[in-house]
Structures are given as C-alpha cells and as structure tokens.
Amino acid sequence: MATPDSTLHALAVDLTLAVGQLVRRLRAETDPGGLTLSQLSAMARLERHGPTTTADLARAESMKPQSMGAVLASLEQEGLVQRQSHPTDGRQILFALTPLGASVRSRRGRAKHQCVEAALSRLGPEERQALASAIPLISRLDGS
Amino acid sequence: MATPDSTLHALAVDLTLAVGQLVRRLRAETDPGGLTLSQLSAMARLERHGPTTTADLARAESMKPQSMGAVLASLEQEGLVQRQSHPTDGRQILFALTPLGASVRSRRGRAKHQCVEAALSRLGPEERQALASAIPLISRLDGS
DNA sequence: TATTGTTATACTCTATAACTATA
DNA sequence: TATAGTTATAGAGTATAACAATA
Numbered sequence: 001m002a003t004p005d006s007t008l009h010a011l012a013v014d015l016t017l018a019v020g021q022l023v024r025r026l027r028a029e030t031d032p033g034g035l036t037l038s039q040l041s042a043m044a045r046l047e048r049h050g051p052t053t054t055a056d057l058a059r060a061e062s063m064k065p066q067s068m069g070a071v072l073a074s075l076e077q078e079g080l081v082q083r084q085s086h087p088t089d090g091r092q093i094l095f096a097l098t099p100l101g102a103s104v105r106s107r108r109g110r111a112k113h114q115c116v117e118a119a120l121s122r123l124g125p126e127e128r129q130a131l132a133s134a135i136p137l138i139s140r141l142d143g144s
Numbered sequence: 145m146a147t148p149d150s151t152l153h154a155l156a157v158d159l160t161l162a163v164g165q166l167v168r169r170l171r172a173e174t175d176p177g178g179l180t181l182s183q184l185s186a187m188a189r190l191e192r193h194g195p196t197t198t199a200d201l202a203r204a205e206s207m208k209p210q211s212m213g214a215v216l217a218s219l220e221q222e223g224l225v226q227r228q229s230h231p232t233d234g235r236q237i238l239f240a241l242t243p244l245g246a247s248v249r250s251r252r253g254r255a256k257h258q259c260v261e262a263a264l265s266r267l268g269p270e271e272r273q274a275l276a277s278a279i280p281l282i283s284r285l286d287g288s
Numbered sequence: 289t290a291t292t293g294t295t296a297t298a299c300t301c302t303a304t305a306a307c308t309a310t311a
Numbered sequence: 312t313a314t315a316g317t318t319a320t321a322g323a324g325t326a327t328a329a330c331a332a333t334a
Contacts (some may be wrong), residue, residue, distance in 0.1 A: 134278030
C-alpha cells in the first residue's frame with residue numbers, strides 16, 4: 001500500500017508542476033508598458049506593509065537583497081517607489097510606493113491579473129473557495 | 145459593499161504573490177548536480193505521458209517550442225531523454241525518458257522536492273488535503 | 289502554404305563576489 | 312566585526328526572428 005511518504009512526494013511533484021506552469025503563463029501575459037511579475041509582487045508588498053527595507057522585501061519574496069535591489073531600482077526609475085532614510089539606522093533605506101505607484105499598480109498589472117481572474121471565474125463557487133483556502137497554505141510553505 | 149469582482153481580483157493578486165514566492169524558493173533550492181525546475185517539469189511530463197513532441201511539451205508547460213527545445217537539448221546531452229522518429233510525420237520528433245532519466249529523475253530533484261515535502265509535513269491533515277484539492281484547480285487555470 | 293523543429297540573438301530574472309558606508 | 316546597500320559580472324530561462332525540412 002502507499003506510504004504517507006509517497007503521497008507526500010506525489011503531492012510535492014504535482015504542486016511543483018502546477019505552480020511552474022502558472023508562473024510561466026503569468027510571465028508571458030503582458031500588456032504594453034506592463035510591469036513584470038517581480039515588480040508587481042514588490043509593489044503589492046509595499047502597498048500592504050508600508051515602507052520596507054530592501055532586505056526585508058527580499059526575505060518576503062525569497063530572493064537575495066541584490067536581486068531585490070535591482071527590482072526596486074527599476075521601479076524607482078519609473079517613479080513608482082521612492083526611498084526614505086531610516087529614522088535610526090543610517091545604513092538602512094526604506095522604500096515606499098509613490099502616489100503614482102499606488103495609482104498605476106493595478107492598471108499596469110492588468111493583463112496578468114485578468115488572465116487569472118478570467119480563469120478563476122470559470123471555476124465553480126466551491127472550487128473557487130477551495131483555491132482561496134489553499135493560498136495561505138502555499139504562502140506558508142515558503143516559511144522556514 | 146465588496147463586489148464579486150473585487151473579491152476575484154484580491155484572490156488573483158494573492159495567488160500571484162504566493163506562486164511567485166514558491167517558485168523562487170524552489171529555484172533557489174538546489175543540490176550539486178541537481179536538475180533545474182524546467183528540466184524536472186519536462187521529465188515529469190514525459191514520465192506521465194510517454195513519448196511526446198517538442199511542441200506538445202511546450203504547450204503543456206506554457207512555453208514556446210524553441211524554449212522547450214533548449215530544455216530538451218540539455219536533457220538529451222546528459223542522456224536523460226532520447227529522440228525517436230515519429231511513425232507517420234517526418235517533421236515531428238518524439239522525445240522519451242531514457243532508463244537513466246527515469247532512474248535519476250527523483251534523485252536529482254531531491255532538494256526541491258524535499259523542501260516542499262518538509263513544508264507539507266508541517267501542515268495539518270485537513271490543510272494538506274485542502275492544498276491537494278487545490279492543485280488540479282491551479283493546473284486548470286492555465287487551460288484556456 | 290502551413291507546420292515542426294533548429295539556430296542565432298537578446299532580454300529578464302536572479303545569483304555570487306567584491307566593495308562602501310554605517311553600526 | 313557585522314550589517315545594509317551598491318556595483319559588476321555571470322548564468323538560467325525564455326522570447327523573437329530567420330531558416331530548413333516535411334506535409
């Protein structure tokens with residue numbers, strides 16, 4: 001009979017396949033002037049958590065501070081985020097959404113989000129609910 | 145009051161954030177000699193569906209045939225997949241896992257899968273079940 | 289003419305390493 | 312000495328465009 005381990009392994013493989021495929025689809029979904037997945041993710045975190053340092057954002061997104069630095073630099077250049085000096089530690093830099101950033105965030109991620117929304121709307125209500133409950137679990141997978 | 149649309153939008157954003165983060169984590173999880181996420185995905189599909197053409201694999205993984213060609217070329221070079229001529233259409237090429245590929249697949253993806261398995265094992269049984277039910281829904285999001 | 293695959297090239301994303309500034 | 316961020320460089324992953332072969 002199947003051991004719990006083999007079930008766990010199959011689940012891990014299936015999850016890996018599913019998220020890999022979805023991410024590729026999302027990356028391919030672009031509108032002219034659209035923001036990348038990394039840019040949108042960083043902006044969404046900034047909107048939720050307020051001013052945040054590069055290192056904290058990098059941790060939240062599971063990337064290295066240098067990589068997050070590049071993402072933030074691209075957003076800063078477009079005027080979507082701006083830096084603030086940290087009140088007590090001169091080494092740290094807080095990044096925050098600008099009013100422009102806040103106002104264009106959802107518009108410039110429109111293609112990606114619409115693609116997911118359209119797909120979600122094709123699910124039944126219970127299915128949509130099941131997916132909604134699973135999202136925090138996926139986020140927690142990354143935790144430790 | 146919140147319209148169904150705003151709920152759908154929030155769900156789409158949350159899902160996008162969660163899968164982006166998980167994919168970054170998986171990509172970072174490597175062991176020496178380990179296979180990449182794209183390589184493992186292609187091999188998993190080949191194991192499930194048997195010999196498949198470049199174009200069909202590309203469709204399944206939401207990438208362009210040229211990109212899948214590069215993934216398959218890297219696997220072929222390592223002797224993990226091999227090509228077979230299509231029985232009736234001389235243009236098409238079927239790729240199949242070699243015995244070597246089948247035997248090393250799970251071992252060379254060990255770090256990535258173990259990372260997910262460990263995280264899954266920290267969930268409660270109902271949570272794990274909820275996540276398992278959501279996986280086919282995520283796969284279906286990509287569908288059309 | 290349409291389709292499958294290949295080759296060449298470029299861009300995005302992220303990583304590692306070396307450096308500067310502050311604690 | 313340790314930590315936050317920057318700069319430079321490299322590699323993986325994927326896309327687009329141009330091409331060859333077969334249908």
